Amino acid sequence: MELDAHERSIAEGAEGAASAMAMRIVAEAGRLLGAGCLIEIASVHVDGCLYHGDSSVHFIERLVAEGGRVRVPTTLNVGALDLLHPERVRGDSHFRDMARRLMDGHLALGCTQSFTCAPYQSGHRPGLGQHVAWGESNAVAFANSVLGARTNRCGDFLDISAGIAGRAPYCGLHLDRNRVARAVVNTDAVSSALKGTDAFYPVLGAWLGATLGEIVAAVDGLPSGLSDDRLKAIAAGAASTGAIGLFHIVGVTPEAATVKDACGGGEPEMEVALTPEMVRQTRDRLSTVDDERIDAVAVGSPHFSRAEFAALAALSRGQKFAIPFYACTGRDVLSTLANSGEQTALEEAGVVFVVDTCVVVAPILPEAGGVLMTNSAKFAHYGPANTGFEVVYGSLSDCVASAVAGRVVRDETVWR
DSSP: OOOOHHHHHHHTTTTOHHHHHHHHHHHHHHHHHTOSSEEEOSOEEEOTTSOSOHHHHHHHHHHHHTTOOOSSOEEEOOOSSOSSSGGGSOOOHHHHHHHHHHHHHHHHTTOBSOOOSOGGGTTOOOOTTOBOEEOSHHHHHHIIIIIOOBOOBOOTTHHHHHHHHTEEESOGGGSGGGGSOSEEEEOTTSOHHHHTSTTHHHHHHHHHHHHHTTOOEEEESOOSSOOHHHHHHHHHHHHHHSOOOOEEETTTSTTOSSHHHHTTTSOOSEEEEOOHHHHHHHHHHTOSOOSSOOOEEEEEEEEEOHHHHHHHHHHHTTOOOSSOEEEEEOHHHHHHHHHHTHHHHHHHHTEEEEESSOTTTSSOSOTTOEEEEESOHHHHHHHHHHHSEEEEEOOHHHHHHHHHHTSOOOOOGGGO
């Protein structure tokens, strides 16, 4: 690991103790990762503001006490509290105090009060080829794949250190050679009807992650003009069931105009034909129970967008939910709903809004447990272990119909 003269001076304390510690952390992480040098970055998305224990609070407060400030635009992932609706999160006084101190500490370092796992929905969209240092798995995959920015998955402490240092280790997905597709996935056997549904894309992501691990793939045969919401669903599923940090959608994402482009002009190491059976098996694995019991519905992992709320509003118009229906989103999206009057209409149907956090990382769901229905592959993957709830996967329309009926209702037509 070689630091240039400016980086070395910061590491030696020329710009204060916090900057020195941050630069040393980034440099040591780079050495461990095999990087030869650091790269200047344009932005950071911090995953480490979610409270997991007191050590993270002490670390951030030391950076604050020693004068730390981020050098580049830095957004924050979800915390462990809903600051707008604090009554929705259970927890003793120590948990609540430390979780709040951790969130406040990041704000004191100059981070933006975003508290969302989908910063790209809030205007934080680095450009093609820009080097950044992002945490949060779906955000990393989205930044690399959909925006064409360059980042590795930065863990807690490294993410905020990169923001203060303005540097990241120059390795992994920052390098051209590691962004080339090694696998090509052909989806021609999957019906256009299924590809036309939102429910297909979380399943596709879950299959990518579970099948390919961390291998960069080019997916061919999907419709052009895929929405950000469908692309984020792929990113979230692939990064949850596997360690996918980058995927290419041929004809859609910026580094994959053609299969040849995605493969860097060469031939892929493997080619896979995705069959309807593979899709159906993956969808079925996202459910842990197959009975009709349902106790709650949760959507919004990654956080629901404005467009997704419009779809939810259309489906729930005139309906009344028989069970709790949690919708997790960013506070900026919620403010647009409040200004338009849609928030009131959705609340009248029974939607419970959760901001700044989500039901899988914070104690919001009922303590008694039960069965949770979701349209999110990420919720389905992490839900049982994190919440104690069994899960059922379905489309957004399935989730609405089930919430109204108070039991699982799923339309199987398009999956046959």
